[in-house]
Amino acid sequence: MGKITGFLDYARQNNPAQPPQDRIEHWKEFHPRLSEADRRQQGARCMECGVPFCQSGIQLGGAYTGCPLHNLVPEWNDLLYTGNLPQALERLHKTNNFPEFTGRVCPALCEAACVCGLHGAPVTVKDNELGIVEEGFARGLIQPRIPAHRSGKRVAIVGSGPAGLAAADQLNQRGHQVTVFERDDRIGGLLTYGIPTMKLEKKYVQRRVELLEQEGITFVTGVDVGRDKSAQELLADYDAVLLCTGARQARDIQVPGREAKGVHLAMEYLTSVGRSYLNSKFKDGDFISAADKDVIVVGGGDTGNDCIGVALRQGCRSIHQMVKYPRQPDHRPAGNRWPEWPKVDRLDYSHEEAIAHFGEDPRIFASTVKEILMDEEGKVRGVKIVRLEGKKRDPKTGKLIMTEVAGSEEELPCQLLLVAIGFQGPESYVSQAFGVEVDGRTNLKTEDYATSVPGVFAAGDARRGQSLVVWAIEEGRSAARAVDRYLMGYTYL
Ligand SMILES: Cc1cc2nc3c(=O)[nH]c(=O)nc-3n(C[C@H](O)[C@H](O)[C@H](O)COP(=O)(O)OP(=O)(O)OC[C@H]3O[C@@H](n4cnc5c(N)ncnc54)[C@H](O)[C@@H]3O)c2cc1C
Ligand code: SF4
Known part of the structure; x- marks a missing residue:
């Protein structure tokens, strides 16, 4: 532990994010990284705990917490702080083949279990990981490692x-x-x-x-x-x-009108957009478009959230997300103690973008689609949604059993419906x-x-x-x- 008082001296500083209204104008990443000096300071916040829960990857309270790869987080945070990048990189690669992927898309189970997070803000483990690997690439430290011997297998x-x-x-x-x-x-x-x-x-x-x-x-x-x-x-x-x-194998919705044109599985949508962007930056026109459409996303998970981000960048007219369960609390509820994975509400990047663009949270909690309404050409023109309530829990899974609230149906306009209810x-x-x-x-x-x-x-x-x-x-x-x-x-x- 190079800087004994680091966690007291320095405040947590995430990689900055471009404002939502600006970033929906393009398709590039929107988190510029901190300067090397600031990143090293963030490394100094790690206390090198005797029992580093951040690298535990254990199941607690029904969910995993801590890094599943058992990344040697305190070691490389210290090496980052002391300016030993080649060693930090070596320790990082020892357990993680691709820190440049996890450093971008991981939900950071490590940070949920960081001891600094018990009474304050956790260490920026994920951003530090990305900082180390990207600096490693920039300095030419990551080179092909050709195996010296072949097994013949x-x-x-x-x-x-x-x-x-x-x-x-x-x-x-x-x-x-x-x-x-x-x-x-x-x-x-x-x-x-x-x-x-x-x-x-x-x-x-x-x-x-x-x-x-x-x-x-x-x-x-x-x-x-x-x-x-x-x-x-x-x-x-x-x-x-x-x-x-x-x-x-995608899960699909079973409601009247499912066959309507303009109803797509989320992966059909995301893949078509991703492929067209890579092939031609959309010049080939070979993608499903949300432009000028009222979009409904069914499903409150990460895939649904990504559909929102993509639809916003395509210029959708409006967007709503049907989320089956009620909104989670803002703070850990009783019984969900550190270092368990926090069961709290999370505003994903695309929700921030929708709020900035349309002025409201796109999520409609405790709701689902009951019927898809079609026009005379068989195209989706709207959806009938219904509110849900959960009064009982499944004795096996502990999950709320959601049932329809009688008389709560309402119609929403929709020309593109994306099904993101899991696999x-x-x-x-x-x-x-x-x-x-x-x-x-x-x-x-x-x-x-x-x-x-x-x-x-x-x-x-x-x-x-x-x-x-x-x-x-x-x-x-x-x-x-x-x-x-x-x-x-x-x-x-
Ligand atoms: C929209 C979306 C967003 C996500 N976002 C995140 C995120 O932000 N963070 C995160 O941690 N996780 C995220 N995930 C989850 C994560 O991407 C997956 O858990 C992870 O990619 C699984 O890796 P895998 O190698 O097991 O399978 P996959 O990544 O699914 O790869 C399987 C590969 O096998 C190929 N394949 C299948 N059958 C055959 C065959 N018969 N012959 C040849 N090839 C075949 C497929 O084409 C595919 O390329 C997301 C998932 C989705 C759907
Ligand atoms: S951000 Fe890195 S250290 Fe944290 S859980 Fe993900 S892979 Fe592990």
């Missing part, structure tokens, strides 16, 4: 999201020959097509993929395993196969092609990341269900360990 990874990429990196560094198969036209999974560009510019994904390629990983795009390439072919050509195919699990054709068992939630069933078929492993959202980038990286690393043990009889990964 071949591993196929199906899916190039953060889980597949983290596993590929680990296995390649161990000396195995890794090929990543991706059905899409670009590498990155939801990092590329899913998370919008203003949260994570795709040049950063590309930069890391190029490094991995230089280090010896082979990437093959446009190959849909289970359809274009059979499971038998992969099993014959490789010593092990790792399935990191994500959990893309049901992985698409079944991959598990069927390999003949691997799935669990009760249709996720790929594993024991220590090994599926029911010898030599076939699974990781990421395909195994644990829709989750977070940080969890996908953790899963990729853990699965790499299991694959390595299978191939070599032991592992030191």
Whole structure:
């Protein structure tokens, strides 16, 4: 601990954010980073606690808290403060293959568990992480690491999201020959097509993929395993196969009028916009547009929030978000104590933008869509929404059981309705092609990341269900360990 009184001397300072009204005019990231001197000062706020909950990644009170990667947060905060960037970078990369992704999009489970946050403002762990890795890239400290020895073993990874990429990196560094198969036209999974560009510019994904390629990983795009390439072919050509195919089976709404034109799953919308931006900066016109439309987003999660950010940038006329549950309190309720994940209301970036642009919070809490109204051409022209109330809790999950409030229906104008109510699990054709068992939630069933078929492993959202980038990286690393043990009889990964 370089600066003993750092947490008393310096106030928390986040990376600044461009004002919402300005940033909705463009598609770029909007968080300029602090100067190096200010960033080092933020590192000084870390107290290097004897028991650093920030790196615990444990389940408390039904939710995870602390970093799932067990990032060595106090170590690299101290190295940041003392100006030892190469060492800080080395400690950061030791547990996290891609800090430039988590430093941008992670919900920072670490900060929720930071001891400084118990009575004051937590350390800016996420921003510090991003500062270290980006400064590392800027100073040329991150160079291809070509493995000195090759094991002669071949591993196929199906899916190039953060889980597949983290596993590929680990296995390649161990000396195995890794090929990543991706059905899409670009590498990155939801990092590329899913998370919008203003949260994570795709040049950063590309930069890391190029490094991995230089280090010896082979990437093959446009190959849909289970359809274009059979499971038998992969099993014959490789010593092990790792399935990191994500959990893309979207949940849909079942209401009258669902078939109306202008009703889309959130991922159809986000992918079309993301792809057109990357291909032509929208010149090809090949995307779903919210321009001049009244937009309704069904679903109060991150995906729905991203739909709002994108629709605002496209110039929507109005926007509302149907959120199933009541608004969470502003402060931790009794029984939700530090260092548990705080069950409080969170205003996401896109909500701030909607409030700045339209003057009101787009969220309509405890509500849902009851019916989609169509015009004579079959296009959505409005929605009938209904208010919900939760009087009882599910005894198993503890979640509120929401029921309709009689007579609370109202109509809202709508020409674009986006369904963002979550994902049901992985698409079944991959598990069927390999003949691997799935669990009760249709996720790929594993024991220590090994599926029911010898030599076939699974990781990421395909195994644990829709989750977070940080969890996908953790899963990729853990699965790499299991694959390595299978191939070599032991592992030191
Ligand atoms: C809109 C949206 C926003 C999100 N925002 C955040 C955020 O801000 N922060 C955060 O931490 N998390 C966020 N998430 C969650 C996060 O992106 C995922 O948890 C994470 O990407 C999962 O990684 P994965 O590698 O398991 O799967 P994915 O990223 O889904 O990648 C799976 C890949 O497998 C490929 N694939 C599937 N089947 C085949 C096949 N048969 N053959 C070849 N390739 C195949 C897919 O094309 C895809 O590229 C968001 C998710 C969504 C949908
Ligand atoms: S990966 Fe996420 S949880 Fe872990 S230290 Fe970084 S910001 Fe915190």
